[in-house]
Amino acid sequence: MTIGELAALSNLKPSAIRFYEKTGLLPAPARKNGRRVYSSEAANRLTLIGFAKDTGFSLPEIKLLLHGFPSTTTAGDRWRKLATSKIGQLEASIAKARAIQGMLRSIMKCRCVTMDQCARGLAACLKTPPARAARCRTS
Amino acid sequence: MTIGELAALSNLKPSAIRFYEKTGLLPAPARKNGRRVYSSEAANRLTLIGFAKDTGFSLPEIKLLLHGFPSTTTAGDRWRKLATSKIGQLEASIAKARAIQGMLRSIMKCRCVTMDQCARGLAACLKTPPARAARCRTS
DNA sequence: CTAGAAGTTGAAGTTGACTTTAAGTCAAGG
DNA sequence: CCTTGACTTAAAGTCAACTTCAACTTCTAG
Numbered sequence: 001m002t003i004g005e006l007a008a009l010s011n012l013k014p015s016a017i018r019f020y021e022k023t024g025l026l027p028a029p030a031r032k033n034g035r036r037v038y039s040s041e042a043a044n045r046l047t048l049i050g051f052a053k054d055t056g057f058s059l060p061e062i063k064l065l066l067h068g069f070p071s072t073t074t075a076g077d078r079w080r081k082l083a084t085s086k087i088g089q090l091e092a093s094i095a096k097a098r099a100i101q102g103m104l105r106s107i108m109k110c111r112c113v114t115m116d117q118c119a120r121g122l123a124a125c126l127k128t129p130p131a132r133a134a135r136c137r138t139s
Numbered sequence: 140m141t142i143g144e145l146a147a148l149s150n151l152k153p154s155a156i157r158f159y160e161k162t163g164l165l166p167a168p169a170r171k172n173g174r175r176v177y178s179s180e181a182a183n184r185l186t187l188i189g190f191a192k193d194t195g196f197s198l199p200e201i202k203l204l205l206h207g208f209p210s211t212t213t214a215g216d217r218w219r220k221l222a223t224s225k226i227g228q229l230e231a232s233i234a235k236a237r238a239i240q241g242m243l244r245s246i247m248k249c250r251c252v253t254m255d256q257c258a259r260g261l262a263a264c265l266k267t268p269p270a271r272a273a274r275c276r277t278s
Numbered sequence: 279c280t281a282g283a284a285g286t287t288g289a290a291g292t293t294g295a296c297t298t299t300a301a302g303t304c305a306a307g308g
Numbered sequence: 309c310c311t312t313g314a315c316t317t318a319a320a321g322t323c324a325a326c327t328t329c330a331a332c333t334t335c336t337a338g
Contacts, residue, residue: 013296016297019296034303035314055236083247097194100191100229104225143284158325174286174333
């Protein structure tokens with residue numbers, strides 16, 4: 001696969017793929033006459049990177065998660081720590097997403113005069129109990 | 140409330156609050172001798188903005204959602220369209236977050252040799268059925 | 279009354295994640 | 309053979325979202 005084909009397949013620009021390679025997210029592929037030749041492995045990697053990016057990981061974090069792969073070594077322990085903390089962060093951002101969804105839905109249904117009324121409701125929901133933010137109503 | 144107190148309350152820097160004001164996300168508050176004086180309303184607004192930001196909204200989008208409030212007007216229709224599309228996007232990003240969570244969990248449990256093995260599993264899960272990505276296993 | 283902390287402004291600087299540009303190399307079709 | 313288009317590089321440019329700076333004013337405590 002050429003870089004152009006891989007780009008089309010993964011909805012990225014070639015420049016982004018080169019950038020990922022330069023910053024160590026993507027392994028440097030084989031070359032044929034100076035040109036990059038990719039296996040389908042690369043497409044999986046890019047899918048994974050895209051997912052992580054969409055869920056709020058920074059490129060350095062993704063790099064860490066991809067590289068320091070868990071074993072019983074010290075590096076593996078760092079990986080586990082990072083992964084565990086990320087799982088928690090994901091849980092939190094899922095809760096936030098649900099809260100915002102709920103808010104948008106109630107705004108569409110209700111007749112609040114200002115968005116801030118709804119925000120007040122949201123803030124109240126979020127500050128009191130640790131979880132259960134998703135089921136709050138604002139109108 | 141002064142800008143410093145509001146900043147402490149909302150875990151932002153004063154500069155960020157001024158920036159939000161300049162870009163229209165936060166209404167300009169009353170002034171006392173040239174200094175900004177905030178009501179608790181502002182804190183709710185910032186909580187809301189923070190939430191939206193964490194769930195992947197850009198500042199212009201947040202501005203739109205805060206401003207073009209739904210009524211029966213044309214502006215309200217635009218708001219509804221944006222909100223509806225955002226609800227869908229949130230659903231998608233929740234699914235992605237769950238998928239990544241699942242992947243991180245299985246990596247911690249399993250003994251895959253490379254992350255890309257797990258990525259292969261993830262990619263397979265994501266490309267076939269529209270939903271249900273969250274329950275895939277990779278090891 | 280005065281030092282120092284906190285506030286004000288506009289403008290310039292920073293960071294992350296790419297994209298664009300410039301100057302070239304390679305390969306496939308006519 | 310020659311053009312056309314996809315590829316190569318390093319370096320510079322862009323954009324969002326802030327932060328920092330410089331120069332100044334104002335509030336608060338001793």
